Amino acid sequence: MRVFFLLVVLSSLSAGAEKAKNVILFLADGTGLATVNAASIHGYGKPQSLYVQRMPNIGLSETSSASNWVTDSAAGMTAIVTGQKTHNGVISQGPDAVRGVKDGEGLKTILEYAEERGLSTGVVSNSSMADATPAACYARANDRKKQGEIFLQIVKPRYGDGVDVVIGPGRKSILTQTEALNVDLASALKERGYAFHDDFASWDASDTQRVVTLFDSDDFDLGEAVNRAVTILSRNKKGFFLMVESNNHSKSPQKDLDRLVRFDEIIAGLAKNYRKNSLLLFTADHSYDLRLPSGKKGDPVAANMRFDGSHTGEEVLISAEGPGAKKIRGYMKNTDLFRVMLDAYGW
Numbered sequence: 001m002r003v004f005f006l007l008v009v010l011s012s013l014s015a016g017a018e019k020a021k022n023v024i025l026f027l028a029d030g031t032g033l034a035t036v037n038a039a040s041i042h043g044y045g046k047p048q049s050l051y052v053q054r055m056p057n058i059g060l061s062e063t064s065s066a067s068n069w070v071t072d073s074a075a076g077m078t079a080i081v082t083g084q085k086t087h088n089g090v091i092s093q094g095p096d097a098v099r100g101v102k103d104g105e106g107l108k109t110i111l112e113y114a115e116e117r118g119l120s121t122g123v124v125s126n127s128s129m130a131d132a133t134p135a136a137c138y139a140r141a142n143d144r145k146k147q148g149e150i151f152l153q154i155v156k157p158r159y160g161d162g163v164d165v166v167i168g169p170g171r172k173s174i175l176t177q178t179e180a181l182n183v184d185l186a187s188a189l190k191e192r193g194y195a196f197h198d199d200f201a202s203w204d205a206s207d208t209q210r211v212v213t214l215f216d217s218d219d220f221d222l223g224e225a226v227n228r229a230v231t232i233l234s235r236n237k238k239g240f241f242l243m244v245e246s247n248n249h250s251k252s253p254q255k256d257l258d259r260l261v262r263f264d265e266i267i268a269g270l271a272k273n274y275r276k277n278s279l280l281l282f283t284a285d286h287s288y289d290l291r292l293p294s295g296k297k298g299d300p301v302a303a304n305m306r307f308d309g310s311h312t313g314e315e316v317l318i319s320a321e322g323p324g325a326k327k328i329r330g331y332m333k334n335t336d337l338f339r340v341m342l343d344a345y346g347w
């Protein structure tokens with residue numbers, strides 16, 4: 001009998017202390033429920049067939065910024081990674097910032113919390129690595145357009161040794177904009193211990209710790225980028241934080257739906273190995289005016305999509321799995337996701 005009670009007590013303690021070793025944030029940029037629905041039909045011929053639609057914990061996130069009902073990626077991502085709403089165009093600074101004019105209070109990001117505690121960290125995207133979504137993880141700026149200033153914060157980290165793995169496009173413009181600030185990016189990265197490449201072919205066996213890979217275009221395999229990032233980050237016994245972005249709002253519905261289907265496959269692939277010890281969190285920074293106004297079952301869906309190219313303000317999907325995922329339910333705020341991630345780590 002005593003042994004039985006001891007077991008009950010122990011198992012309830014361990015259930016209460018269920019912590020995530022890693023957090024992987026999958027950010028579908030500009031991806032509303034209509035895009036999620038259409039991508040499922042596009043990829044699988046029927047609704048509700050994406051992995052993110054079958055994850056056990058589902059919620060809806062409102063996405064407004066500090067001053068607008070419709071957010072941009074800068075304020076949207078700032079809310080998710082810092083827990084604070086700010087103005088459109090502002091990167092991880094408080095709403096006392098004036099875009100392009102005045103800095104606001106610096107906001108500490110979930111990536112910086114992870115760095116401070118000695119975890120490994122990474123950002124991977126098919127958008128420029130100096131663009132708003134990845135930038136909000138590792139930098140602060142009063143205007144998302146200051147991409148040189150933003151990217152150089154990688155070599156001047158505030159916590160730990162800074163983001164360890166950076167993989168994505170934007171090479172030419174990042175080099176131009178850092179050069180305009182009189183910085184030789186290649187040597188600045190080398191000094192901070194990064195291997196710096198423009199493709200995967202030039203990676204070698206020594207690229208096992210800190211890597212910056214900047215492509216000239218977004219035409220690379222995001223899945224391979226994620227696998228390479230996870231291989232490096234998972235060597236840290238303390239765990240890791242990884243943000244993966246897929247930009248799913250272009251001028252081409254076909255491309256957007258292809259990308260979301262691919263992104264979903266990447267998430268499903270990682271979940272197999274990581275759902276036990278990692279919080280897997282999928283969401284969007286904002287919705288997009290991509291709609292399916294008509295269409296017969298069995299017909300291709302991308303050609304029927306209607307879009308006007310603007311962000312929209314309604315709630316977006318949150319899906320989650322792994323330790324800490326149970327907190328995702330019902331209507332939530334974009335700022336709540338920061339707390340969900342911190343809680344998952346137990347911080």
Ligand SMILES: [Zn+2]
Nearest residue numbers: 029030073285
């Ligand atoms: Zn966005």
